[in-house]
Amino acid sequence: MILIVGAGPGLGMSVAQRFGKEGYAVALVSRSAHRHAGYLEALDAAGVDAAAFTADAMDSHSLQHAIDAVRKHFGRIDVGYYGPAAVMSIAGDITTLDPAAAEESLRGVVAAVEFGSLLLPELVERGSGGLLFAGGLSSVVPMPPLGGMALWAAGLRNYAVTLHAALAPKGVYAGTITIGGLIDRGDIYQAMQANPDMLGIEAATLNPDELAEIVWRLYSDRKEAEAVVNVLAA
Numbered sequence: 001m002i003l004i005v006g007a008g009p010g011l012g013m014s015v016a017q018r019f020g021k022e023g024y025a026v027a028l029v030s031r032s033a034h035r036h037a038g039y040l041e042a043l044d045a046a047g048v049d050a051a052a053f054t055a056d057a058m059d060s061h062s063l064q065h066a067i068d069a070v071r072k073h074f075g076r077i078d079v080g081y082y083g084p085a086a087v088m089s090i091a092g093d094i095t096t097l098d099p100a101a102a103e104e105s106l107r108g109v110v111a112a113v114e115f116g117s118l119l120l121p122e123l124v125e126r127g128s129g130g131l132l133f134a135g136g137l138s139s140v141v142p143m144p145p146l147g148g149m150a151l152w153a154a155g156l157r158n159y160a161v162t163l164h165a166a167l168a169p170k171g172v173y174a175g176t177i178t179i180g181g182l183i184d185r186g187d188i189y190q191a192m193q194a195n196p197d198m199l200g201i202e203a204a205t206l207n208p209d210e211l212a213e214i215v216w217r218l219y220s221d222r223k224e225a226e227a228v229v230n231v232l233a234a
Helices: 011-021 036-047 061-076 098-124 148-170 187-194 208-221
Strands: 002-005 025-032 050-053 080-081 130-136 174-179 227-228
Touching: 002 011, 002 050, 011 025, 011 036, 011 080, 011 208, 025 036, 025 061, 036 050, 036 080, 050 061, 061 098, 080 098, 098 130, 098 148, 130 148, 130 208, 148 174, 174 208, 208 227
Parallel strands: 002 025, 002 080, 025 050, 080 130, 130 174, 174 227
Antiparallel strands: none
16 A cells, blocks of 8 residues: 555645556645545545545654554555655745754754655565655756755755665665646645646746656666656746
């Protein structure tokens, strides 16, 4: 089964559908339960065995509790996907980034490592499965308007690709999809429809189902640590 942390209407649900198509049961974890019924109804219509759990990925105790509940419900976790949206409050001109905002940004990296640490012992012991991450293009391309979000993205990417090198000999996959663009149906996309200048950048819209196909290919091929998708305006 696949555990999806940061499940939302965009890429998270598309990853759930794509892995469900391959026979994986799905555990959805998000901060609020108010959209869970719709998510589960959609997955059930596609013939996917799924359950939903509430947790804040930035809260280690909350995340631990949710993962314990997932294991109790499904028995074991084969794949973990980590894709919470970036904290929008840390966006802004990089030249005005202060230590408090930088610390807030790096909390997102700590949360990703917490996620990994809760799953890795089980995966390494079995010598199978994997961890998947989704991050932003500011991890590899300078984007001054994104401010502290770049720190978060860079830390997450480095963690994922370094895990890939460390885990490959152990039979466990790790990798990340690095995304430059707005994901249709996603929460950030919807926010930018109301405020197009929110991030200070222009980007075309990406189909989350196509991105989920890339995530599946990364995991099933198990060779590359990263796939980069970039539709940002030059």
